[in-house]
Amino acid sequence: MSEETNYRTEVTPIWCPGCGNFALLIALTRRVLPNLGIPGHQALIVSGIGCSSRIPAYVDSYGFNSLHGRAVVIAQGAKLANPELTVVAIGGDGDFFSIGAGHLPHAVRRNVNITCIMVNNFVYALTKGQTSPTSPYLQRGEGPFLSRQFYPPVDPVLDMVSYSVSTRASLIAQGIATDVSNLAWLIEEAVKHRGFSFVNVLTPCVTFDPPWLFKTIKERASYLNEGEPVGLPDSSAEQPWLHDSSNITLALKLAQTPVMEKPHIGMIFRGKEL
């Protein structure tokens, strides 16, 4: 595809075959940038450290593979100094929800017009399988969850979507790496949205997550369609409501659904633009 050659560098990704990061790379280089007509030189991708943070080297735009957890601050600095740029911060769950978690609420309240894409693979993969803040938590006695771990995660999961809703990011979306079209659409909307956008991408780690983790997410996933009933977990006694992405209270209810029970794919919240 000619669009891809326009936006891909010659560098071969280091990712494992089947990695969800390829979906993001395809979404960016074949859909988002060409669809929005953004020339490479007018885009800046800033990343942190981790598997997904290798992405700047693969996209033919301006890029900066920076420090663990700091992509979102560098991205804001660039956008403030050159508002003409389309600035995207990309990192993993370790970046945005562990080492760099302190930056996120401030990025939200500062509401600089950038897009923050968190590639959530539920694990520290580049360092070979350690627990991340989003690693699913099981009660004591339920046994190790992740394939390479002798010890299960001991602390409850930090839920990124719930967090971004509660701090009221200007736009909040959740995509899934197995649906590139939908993911690309969400990122396009996020980039077009004038304000701080947070896109969480549910991504399997084909190497360090147990295969059934992502199988479960996929099976239980439910797409959000404007004006249509939302999916709720089987355990929920609540009557499904009609999805309205402009309603922060409903977004909070969606966000409070545990991701392992009912992952909502789509536009969770879209607030007023700058």
Add this chain to the structure above:
Amino acid sequence: MPRYYGPQIRGGASGVKLSLDTTRASVPADTADIMVCFNWEKYAELEQELPLGADSVVFYDSASSKGSISLPEKSFQVRFSEIGEELTGTTLAKNIVALGLLERILALPEGLSKGAAVQDEASALLERNGLALSAGKHLLPEFPFAELKLSSPRDASAKAVLHGNSAVAQGAIRAGCRTFFGYPITPASEIMEEMQERLGQGNGVFIQAEDEIAAVGLALGASLTGAKSMTATTGPGLDLMTEMMGLASGAEIPVVIVDVQRCGPATGIPSKSEQSDLNHVIYGGHGDAPRVVIAAYSLEGCYRLVIESFSISEYYQAPVVLLSDQWLGQTTVATSSDFLTKDYSVAQRKRPGGEYQEPYRRYEITEDSISPMASAGDEGFMYQATGLAHNEKGRPSFDFATHQRMHEKRWQKLAPLRDRDELVKVFGREESRKGIVAFGSSAQFVLETVEYLGLQDEVKVCIPELIHPLPRRLTSFVDSLERLLVVEMSYSAQLHHYLRSQIDLPSDTESYARAGGLPFSRKELSGPITKLAR
């Protein structure tokens, strides 16, 4: 006018030492000629920094809590509070009464305070307390000594009144800095506050960040787009910025970091000077990450050297740390304004374009090791920067020969700085074989003490403003000596050890180094300097 204050939030012990010298802006005398004290308990907290001499004249409000403080002969209790209360209904006017008395004692021209009152808002207070002021003036006849007269001013040129932190902020604006990111920290906050004032209302970009990591990260992001960016902090903030400093060095991104040093380690003494960040700014961080370290020793230097820091940072694409300290940063000086208006050359970033042919290589090895740097947004020069080891194109590369070559490039590009002779100040006779090396505000005290001792002909003084990379002029100064004295305010003698690591010091080398907090004085430095001259 240095400021003395402690850890109080409001009130508490605070003092200023106002030095009136019409011929120069210099360090105040060791002991006060005149002291006004409103509270002896609080004076006791500052006594080490504000000692009295046998000739000092003391006016005090109340003798209570004087404790064991021994007063000089010319000490007078004056009813400042009472008079203030009688005339204005509040004892708060006591300082205005004292001001009135001082005006008369110093024989300041009539109407000086009145003139000031119309000029600025703070002085308008004087007008509202006119009764208290005039009552103070009439106190003079009660005291048994003739009026002390100041010599008439010799220099009538325009005066600038500012402290080092303000000079840094003004210098940054002069250098073209329009993007500033900071986080409040004593004693550097005034830089941030002034940048906020100057860059607010759409004149630039100012953000008070969530922490110092974000502050320097925002600055690097802005710099990627071609903006001259700066942040300012002190020790603890610098600790947090260290990882970003390494990134700026490795990815070759210009940024200026101002470090207004205070006592460490950890929280240390936030409101007092020390020179103990030297190791950190030269060596701090993992890996071999070259950076430039510059140190101001004067108010004028704070202004000139922040402009120089931008020039070096932009031209060499490297992080530059400008060292200041609490003394320099917070001492207000009235001085000639010439340095604010004179011309300064400002070097720019080398950019691709012109004869430059594609494909663009961001980290191209050039003759001077400086690669043209495109700004994010420039058409035709896209590149991907990275903190990973990379090749000339900026691609991640773990080829060891490339890694070695990139190290060479980053270090060698800074080598020409070593010949910047003008960034090393030398005072005294060239033939002298006895010399002192000092930097930062300590150097002011060294110069003063040498003059006070009348040893200008025997002892020469070298003050490096460029600290790292080591300037050749500093090496040749040391090489010319038989006896060397290194003076610094660092317990572990960081400057001495740095010099030792770089230069063959004379076998007759002494280090005078101690922890900070208490400023140096002529009296204290007379010992080691007299010994050097002997």
